[in-house]
Amino acid sequence: MSTRDALVEATADLLWERGYSATSPAMILARSGAGQGSMYHHFRGKADLARAAMQHAADEMTTGLETADDPSLPALERVRAFLGSLRDPLRGCRIGRLVQDAEVVDDDDLRGVADQYLHGLEQWVTDVLDAGRAAGELRPDADTAAAAAMVVAVVQGGFVLARARQDAAPQQAAVRGALAALDALAV
Amino acid sequence: MSTRDALVEATADLLWERGYSATSPAMILARSGAGQGSMYHHFRGKADLARAAMQHAADEMTTGLETADDPSLPALERVRAFLGSLRDPLRGCRIGRLVQDAEVVDDDDLRGVADQYLHGLEQWVTDVLDAGRAAGELRPDADTAAAAAMVVAVVQGGFVLARARQDAAPQQAAVRGALAALDALAV
DNA sequence: GTCTATATAATGATAGAC
DNA sequence: GTCTATCATTATATAGAC
Structure with a gap:
């Protein structure tokens, strides 16, 4: 899995567990295993990464609904x-x-x-x-x-x-x- | 209104607007007009004050329901x-x-x-x-x-x-x- | 693309004067 | 009971080496 994907999945999990305000970049980095620089290379900041993670989660749920x-x-x-x-x-x-x-x-x-x-x-x-x-x-x-x-x-x-x-x-x-x-x- | 009541009401308002995690003691002090010391004199900390504010809001809504x-x-x-x-x-x-x-x-x-x-x-x-x-x-x-x-x-x-x-x-x-x-x- | 080091501001709490 | 000053920690972001 690419570092970018690892960041998105870790963020999606943390948003589910803790919500947006209570999720910090430090937590995302710890869970994904990525370093500070990678996150700011792939995304403009916390909000941009969260948007990608929310879209990822929404797509998964919509696909699951249609499949079932x-x-x-x-x-x-x-x-x-x-x-x-x-x-x-x-x-x-x-x-x-x-x-x-x-x-x-x-x-x-x-x-x-x-x-x-x-x-x-x-x-x-x-x-x-x-x-x-x-x-x-x-x-x-x-x-x-x-x-x-x-x-x-x-x-x-x-x-x-x-x-x-x-x-x-x-x-x-x-x-x-x-x-x-x-x-x-x-x- | 007592300083304690002002703290409770300001906190109840902020919890409604921003939730718990995103509400900081600094915001509560600014809105209530109280100083740092007053908050920690009347309450053990943020959680204790939030509990009082939530109880205040719940009591108001329950009373409103029964009155109507x-x-x-x-x-x-x-x-x-x-x-x-x-x-x-x-x-x-x-x-x-x-x-x-x-x-x-x-x-x-x-x-x-x-x-x-x-x-x-x-x-x-x-x-x-x-x-x-x-x-x-x-x-x-x-x-x-x-x-x-x-x-x-x-x-x-x-x-x-x-x-x-x-x-x-x-x-x-x-x-x-x-x-x-x-x-x-x-x- | 990835990393570590660092910067600036805010958080939650304490100390101690008045 | 109230206040200001201060603390240690964390949040978000940037700098710059590799």
């Missing part, structure tokens, strides 16, 4: 599979947790990566539900955009509850509530 | 009123946003305040829905605990989506989806 998805299944099964694929509830969402950081939100480059990922996720759920509605699986008057936003919010909010409790149960309960809501949209 | 609530209304109206009372979607939840901070989660005192607030909120929604179910307003088989977890998660996750987009719309859409789900629980 089977478009031939009924819409509610596809969304159920997504909600069942949540991992590491105590660690939180690799992207969603970062938007609580003021420095991330104040930097349009960093915030933009997060917004693009979350918006893409919401759009994917909307598209799946729209396909299900078109196939006659869901009620014709179902508000698919609202349901999709609810699903993505439940996932992100579930991470918040799980971290506060240090227990996956609250997120699982919230997901159960979301699934009951989706079942109510079926014909 | 009218137990004589139908259950779904009471939950709808709560979901309609969300303010400052771009600023996030004064408590929920802090649990993304590794330093907060690693400190059981700080995390405990957050967990207690969020758990109390979830319990309030559960109690309201249980009362509605007992009054025959909701289906007898409604999973009120799951619905309550879903509602609180939608609020917290809605803040995440709103901050990423820098627009209240995603949170409003998620709340709309949650309300549709609650309506489906009515008899």
Whole structure:
């Protein structure tokens, strides 16, 4: 693996564990094994490296979602599979947790990566539900955009509850509530 | 206002704006007008002061919820009123946003305040829905605990989506989806 | 491209006068 | 109880050798 890639992966891991503000260049160098100079050779600074790391994480998650998805299944099964694929509830969402950081939100480059990922996720759920509605699986008057936003919010909010409790149960309960809501949209 | 109260309020504001890790004692002193010595006289350090500030914010929000609530209304109206009372979607939840901070989660005192607030909120929604179910307003088989977890998660996750987009719309859409789900629980 | 040495500022906390 | 002065440490970045 190139030094550049090692820097990106170490940063992505640290952003997941500690967030942006609490991750220092010194930690990144220690974990990646690179020296000071390499980091400032490949990137303009901490923010530039974090942007690359966030994009790396978002790309991995988006690819994972598309790989696991089977478009031939009924819409509610596809969304159920997504909600069942949540991992590491105590660690939180690799992207969603970062938007609580003021420095991330104040930097349009960093915030933009997060917004693009979350918006893409919401759009994917909307598209799946729209396909299900078109196939006659869901009620014709179902508000698919609202349901999709609810699903993505439940996932992100579930991470918040799980971290506060240090227990996956609250997120699982919230997901159960979301699934009951989706079942109510079926014909 | 006492110097101690000024420190607590300034800290509560800064935690809301910047989170825990990114808030420094220097910022707290500048905003409160207190000197270094006063802070370390009244509190053992940054964590101790933050714990008091988080408790202050949680108490204010819990009091606000109970004051605005009218137990004589139908259950779904009471939950709808709560979901309609969300303010400052771009600023996030004064408590929920802090649990993304590794330093907060690693400190059981700080995390405990957050967990207690969020758990109390979830319990309030559960109690309201249980009362509605007992009054025959909701289906007898409604999973009120799951619905309550879903509602609180939608609020917290809605803040995440709103901050990423820098627009209240995603949170409003998620709340709309949650309300549709609650309506489906009515008899 | 990579490294070590260094610079400047900020962080969290302490000392001790008033 | 409040203040200023100061401390050791860390954060982010630059300089310049190899």
